[in-house]
Structures are given as C-alpha cells and as structure tokens.
Amino acid sequence: MTIRGSAYIVSNQFNPSPCQAKVISYEFPLNERVRTMLRLEDLFFRIGRFIDSDESPDHHAALGVLFEILEVACRADLKADLLLELDRQKKALNALHDNPEILEEALDTLLGDIENACTGLKQMSGKIGQHLRDDEWLMAIKQRACIPGGVCEFDLPSYHYWQHQSAEHRRQSLDAWLGPMLPLRDGITILLKLLRESGKVHHFTAFHGSFQQMQGGRVAQMLRITLKAEQPCIPEISANKYALNIRFVEAKYTAKTSLYDQDVAFDLIFCSLQ
Numbered sequence: 226m227t228i229r230g231s232a233y234i235v236s237n238q239f240n241p242s243p244c245q246a247k248v249i250s251y252e253f254p255l256n257e258r259v260r261t262m263l264r265l266e267d268l269f270f271r272i273g274r275f276i277d278s279d280e281s282p283d284h285h286a287a288l289g290v291l292f293e294i295l296e297v298a299c300r301a302d303l304k305a306d307l308l309l310e311l312d313r314q315k316k317a318l319n320a321l322h323d324n325p326e327i328l329e330e331a332l333d334t335l336l337g338d339i340e341n342a343c344t345g346l347k348q349m350s351g352k353i354g355q356h357l358r359d360d361e362w363l364m365a366i367k368q369r370a371c372i373p374g375g376v377c378e379f380d381l382p383s384y385h386y387w388q389h390q391s392a393e394h395r396r397q398s399l400d401a402w403l404g405p406m407l408p409l410r411d412g413i414t415i416l417l418k419l420l421r422e423s424g425k426v427h428h429f430t431a432f433h434g435s436f437q438q439m440q441g442g443r444v445a446q447m448l449r450i451t452l453k454a455e456q457p458c459i460p461e462i463s464a465n466k467y468a469l470n471i472r473f474v475e476a477k478y479t480a481k482t483s484l485y486d487q488d489v490a491f492d493l494i495f496c497s498l499q
Contacts, residue, residue, distance in 0.1 A: 345408030458485035
C-alpha cells in the first residue's frame with residue numbers, strides 16, 4: 226500500500242556543515258491511530274490560526290475546520306485510546322526518575338503535562354463533539370456547508386448576521402464551540418511529540434530514486450523522511466513488517482507520477498512509542 230504523508234519545512238542541518246539548510250520533512254503514519262492523530266493535529270493548528278484572525282472570512286473558514294474536527298474525532302474509541310497511551314507513557318517516564326542522564330526538571334514538567342491532559346480527557350463527558358451536534362443552528366450551517374455556495378446570505382440570514390458581528394464576538398463563539406474539544410489537542414500534542422522524538426536518525430541514499438530495506442521484524446508507528454527542499458522530488462512509501470520501499474517521484478502538480486531518476490540523499494527515522 227502506498228502511503229502519502231504530511232509535510233512541513235524546517236530549518237535543519239541535513240549534513241554537518243557550517244551553514245543551515247532548509248529541508249522538508251515528510252511524516253508517514255503506519256497505523257490508523259497515528260493517522261487520526263496527525264489529521265487532528267493539522268486541523269487544530271489550522272483552526273487556531275483562523276480564530277486568531279480578525280477577518281470574517283477567516284472565522285468562516287474556522288467554522289469549516291471545526292466541522293472537520295467533529296468528523297475526524299467521532300471515533301468511539303479515540304478518547305479511550307489517548308488515555309490508555311498517555312497512562313502507559315506516564316508509567317514509562319516515571320521509571321526514569323533518578324536516572325543521571327535525565328534532567329529531572331524537564332521530566333517532571335512532561336509528567337505534569339501528561340497528568341493535565343489525562344484530567345482534561347477524563348472530564349470530557351459523552352460522545353466527542355456532542356455539544357456541537359446538539360446545536361441545531363450549527364448543524365444547519367454544517368448541512369448547508371456541504372453544498373457549493375450553500376451558506377450565502379439568502380440561505381442562512383442568521384449566519385450572515387453572525388458574520389457581521391465584531392471580531393471579538395465571533396471569536397468568543399468559536400472559542401466556546403472549540404473549547405470542549407481542546408483536551409484532545411493537548412493529549413495528541415504530547416503523544417506526537419514523544420513519537421517524533423523516539424527514533425534515531427539514519428542517513429541513506431536512494432539510488433536513481435529508489436530505496437529498499439528489509440525490516441527484519443522491526444515495527445514502527447510512523448516514518449519521518451527528511452530531504453533538502455531544493456530536491457524536486459516527493460517520497461512515496463510502501464511498508465510492512467517485512468520490507469520498506471521508498472520511491473521518489475518528480476514534484477509535479479499532476480495526478481500522474483513519474484520516477485525521479487537521480488540519487489537522493491535523505492534522513493530516515495523509525496518512530497515508535499515504547
């Protein structure tokens with residue numbers, strides 16, 4: 226199965242050198258739980274940016290993202306999964322106390338963040354996002370938003386009125402709708418941070434755009450691939466517990482892909498929560 230991942234640009238040293246090079250990191254989830262967490266992380270990031278704006282169109286976009294969060298977070302076992310994993314990580318981290326290689330202050334801060342996230346998740350009652358589903362006005366907007374151009378002023382005059390209120394009024398509404406779901410964001414942020422920091426960087430070269438490695442039973446929950454931003458190629462991954470195949474394709478804005486037939490130096494991290 227070919228897996229496409231999220232990507233973001235960071236400033237990092239791809240190879241030891243006096244100067245910093247701009248690189249792109251691609252993250253490829255290898256199970257459904259990590260895939261859901263990455264989607265929600267992206268959605269929470271975007272809605273935060275939209276809410277911070279004072280512009281009415283941005284607040285309209287924020288409401289659309291809120292509906293996306295509602296759909297992605299509707300998995301019945303999501304909250305239980307997060308609580309279970311956070312508790313498992315808390316036990317593992319507690320065992321690191323008195324380790325001379327661990328900074329106690331940083332460890333205590335992380336454990337405190339985990340405890341706060343668990344408390345917030347436990348306080349979420351009922352089905353995730355039920356407060357939104359119970360709001361008939363919001364659900365009417367959500368239903369109309371699925372129709373191209375369906376939220377024009379003549380379709381939803383009350384929503385048109387809301388969009389013409391002050392930025393602070395709209396922001397307060399959005400904060401109230403989003404607030405009960407923020408414990409999900411906090412738990413996901415902690416787990417993805419631990420996941421990203423769990424692996425060791427390996428340096429490889431894909432000769433003529435292709436790379437293959439036998440896994441030997443190694444299990445990962447997410448792969449991170451980093452390459453120079455100037456490389457005009459994109460990684461595609463096919464992975465299972467037996468083998469990993471990476472195929473770099475030309476970075477073109479077309480549906481049809483073609484192999485990038487040049488050598489590609491890249492960094493690879495196998496990420497897995499212990």
